Amino acid sequence: MSAKTDTHLPWRRPRRLRRNPVIRGLVRETRLTPDRLVLPLFVVEGTDVSVPIGAMPGHARLSIDRVVARCEEGLALGVGAFALFPALDDALKTPGADVAVDPDNLLCRTVRAVKEALPEAYLATDVALDPYSSVGHDGLVAHGEVINDETVEMLARMAVLHGQAGADMVAPSDMMDGRVAAIRAALDSNGLTDVSILSYTAKYASAFYDPFREALESAPVDAPDVPPDKKTYQMDPANAREALVEARLDEEEGADVLMVKPALPYLDVIHRLRQATSLPIAAYHVSGEYAMLHAAAERGWLDERKCTTEALLGIARAGADVIFTYSALDFARWYREGSA
Numbered sequence: 643m644s645a646k647t648d649t650h651l652p653w654r655r656p657r658r659l660r661r662n663p664v665i666r667g668l669v670r671e672t673r674l675t676p677d678r679l680v681l682p683l684f685v686v687e688g689t690d691v692s693v694p695i696g697a698m699p700g701h702a703r704l705s706i707d708r709v710v711a712r713c714e715e716g717l718a719l720g721v722g723a724f725a726l727f728p729a730l731d732d733a734l735k736t737p738g739a740d741v742a743v744d745p746d747n748l749l750c751r752t753v754r755a756v757k758e759a760l761p762e763a764y765l766a767t768d769v770a771l772d773p774y775s776s777v778g779h780d781g782l783v784a785h786g787e788v789i790n791d792e793t794v795e796m797l798a799r800m801a802v803l804h805g806q807a808g809a810d811m812v813a814p815s816d817m818m819d820g821r822v823a824a825i826r827a828a829l830d831s832n833g834l835t836d837v838s839i840l841s842y843t844a845k846y847a848s849a850f851y852d853p854f855r856e857a858l859e860s861a862p863v864d865a866p867d868v869p870p871d872k873k874t875y876q877m878d879p880a881n882a883r884e885a886l887v888e889a890r891l892d893e894e895e896g897a898d899v900l901m902v903k904p905a906l907p908y909l910d911v912i913h914r915l916r917q918a919t920s921l922p923i924a925a926y927h928v929s930g931e932y933a934m935l936h937a938a939a940e941r942g943w944l945d946e947r948k949c950t951t952e953a954l955l956g957i958a959r960a961g962a963d964v965i966f967t968y969s970a971l972d973f974a975r976w977y978r979e980g981s982a
C-alpha cells in the first residue's frame with residue numbers, strides 16, 4: 643500500500659480512466675439500449691381517441707388504432723415490447739370483474755388488432771382484476787377481504803384468453819399466492835406452452851401508483867366491506883428479505899421473468915433478486931416516478947433527458963435486465979440522436 647515515489651503524489655489515479663469520452667466508453671460497465679425497454683400503453687374504446695392523463699404528461703389513453711400506431715412508432719425506434727392495460731368504462735366494471743374473462747373484451751381485441759397489424763410486436767398483458775372491478779381491487783372481494791384462491795382461478799382463465807388472443811407474455815400484477823403455478827398449468831393445458839410469464843414478484847404497496855390509477859380510474863373505492871388499500875396483498879415497503887421468499891416461490895412455480903416494482907425506491911431489492919436467481923429480472927419504473935421527473939422538468943428544475951437517462955441507467959446498474967418505463971420512446975429517440 644505504500645507510495646512508490648518519494649513525493650506525496652497519489653500512485654493510484656482512477657481519474658486516468660475518465661479523461662475523455664473514448665476511455666470512458668471503453669470502461670463503461672452498464673449500457674442502456676432501447677431493446678431492454680418495455681412501453682406500457684393504456685387502451686380505451688373508440689376510434690382515433692386520445693384522452694390525456696393529468697399526472698403523466700405525454701401519455702394518454704389510446705383507442706386500439708392509436709395503440710397500433712404507437713407500437714409501430716416503437717418498433718421503428720427499436721422498442722419492440724409493449725405492456726397493455728385496458729381502461730374500461732365504469733359501466734362495464736362489476737364486483738365480480740366479469741369482463742376480465744370475456745374473450746372479446748377490450749384487452750383481447752387490442753392484442754388481436756396489434757398482432758394482426760404488427761406480428762413482430764412483443765405483447766405483455768396485465769393479469770389482475772382491478773381494471774374490471776367496480777371496487778378497485780386486484781382480486782375478488784368477499785366479507786371485506788380480497789380472497790386469494792377464487793381470484794387465482796379467474797386470473798388463470800384470463801391468462802388463457804390473453805394467450806389465445808396472441809399475447810407473447812402474461813404479466814400477473816395481482817400478488818395473489820400461487821397464481822404463477824395456476825397460470826402456467828392453465829396455459830399449458832390449453833396448448834399455450836410458448837406464452838411466457840413475467841411475474842410481478844416483489845410488488846410493493848406503493849404510493850407511486852396514483853397516476854396509473856387515475857389513468858384506469860381503478861383506485862380502491864371508499865365503501866363498507868371494501869379494503870381501503872392493497873396492503874393485504876402488495877408487499878410492505880419496509881421488507882426486502884420477503885422479496886426473496888416471493889422470488890423463490892415464483893421461480894419454483896414456473897415464472898420466466900421476475901419483476902420488482904416500483905424501481906427507484908427499491909434498487910436494493912432489484913440487486914438482491916439479481917443475486918438470488920439466474921432468471922432475468924425486470925423492474926417497473928412506475929407512473930409516479932415518471933410524474934416526479936416530469937413535474938420537475940416542466941418547472942425547469944431538472945433536465946428531463948439527463949435525469950431520465952440517469953434514472954434508467956441506475957435501474958439497469960442495480961441489476962434489471964428489462965425495464966418497463968413510460969419514457970421508453972423518449973429514451974429511444976435520445977439514443978438514436980446520440981444524446982443518451
Ligand code: PBG
Binds near residue numbers: 780
Ligand atoms: C394493478 C397495477 C398497478 C400498476 C400496474 N398494475 C397499480 C396498482 O397496483 O394499484 C401500477 C403501474 C404504474 O404506476 O405505472 N394491477
